[in-house]
Amino acid sequence: MSNFAAAGTLRKDMTEHDLEPQLAANRRYWTGWAGPDGAGDPGGDLPIYRTDIAYPLLNGVLRVRNQPLDQAFDTAKQRLAGSAWAWWVGADSDEGTAEGLLALGSTQIADLPIMAIDITRLPGFEPPAGLQTRPVAGRAEITEYVGTYAGPLGIEGDLGLVVDRELDFAYSDVVRLAAFVDDRIVGTCTLSLGTEVAALYCIATDPAFRRRGIATELTLVALRVARAAGHRIATLQSTPEGEPVYRRIGFETVSRYRVFAF
Numbered sequence: 001m002s003n004f005a006a007a008g009t010l011r012k013d014m015t016e017h018d019l020e021p022q023l024a025a026n027r028r029y030w031t032g033w034a035g036p037d038g039a040g041d042p043g044g045d046l047p048i049y050r051t052d053i054a055y056p057l058l059n060g061v062l063r064v065r066n067q068p069l070d071q072a073f074d075t076a077k078q079r080l081a082g083s084a085w086a087w088w089v090g091a092d093s094d095e096g097t098a099e100g101l102l103a104l105g106s107t108q109i110a111d112l113p114i115m116a117i118d119i120t121r122l123p124g125f126e127p128p129a130g131l132q133t134r135p136v137a138g139r140a141e142i143t144e145y146v147g148t149y150a151g152p153l154g155i156e157g158d159l160g161l162v163v164d165r166e167l168d169f170a171y172s173d174v175v176r177l178a179a180f181v182d183d184r185i186v187g188t189c190t191l192s193l194g195t196e197v198a199a200l201y202c203i204a205t206d207p208a209f210r211r212r213g214i215a216t217e218l219t220l221v222a223l224r225v226a227r228a229a230g231h232r233i234a235t236l237q238s239t240p241e242g243e244p245v246y247r248r249i250g251f252e253t254v255s256r257y258r259v260f261a262f
Contacts, residue, residue, distance in 0.1 A: 016116035022235040023092045025199040027062045029192045032170040055155045056261050059085040063093045069100040087260045101260045110259035112237040115251035119227045127217045132180045142166050149188040149204035179214050189218040198226035200236040
């Protein structure tokens, strides 16, 4: 399914409870949306990314470390002015960040379970009849891909910029898997392979095709691709509603992100 090889040396002793590699994978993925010329340093103390897409998770701050929050906030406001943006707070942020952001006038918009799985052992699953799953590429397919996940994920308006950002993504080690029924994309799952931990994003199903096992099949296909690329652990951030679905596959909740907007 994929010719991508994982970057660097992968730790064979890693478990789904090793949190920092999962947070590092998430920081890298979201900064990738800024494109090759605009991606912030995902390993920095204040990684900021900006796409100008009117969707808060596609512009924002991924953590703050080792600096006063008010100073970091001023920097973020300046760099993200005019965009819809969010601030992620996880275990890689300074203690007290969430409380400090609330004091600065933010509103919490999400509480996301961070889930992980050991992909050396995956359950069997019978895919839905008539479903085909494969990677997509090129503007036409990526346009349909974006159109499929945009509604379920809450991305509205002109999707042309979203398509452009997908095509100009900073990292080439991203696999966009689509589920097809009668040559129509009905489900999506993006797999990022460039760090020690594989990471899954944009798992979405066309509302007309839900409750058929499409998201489960896409997730399992992505996990098998990650395993073939040499990974042992995969991670994702779920909605609270999706948490039971991923648990049935074998994911465990290992931490949480709180996401704030201004």
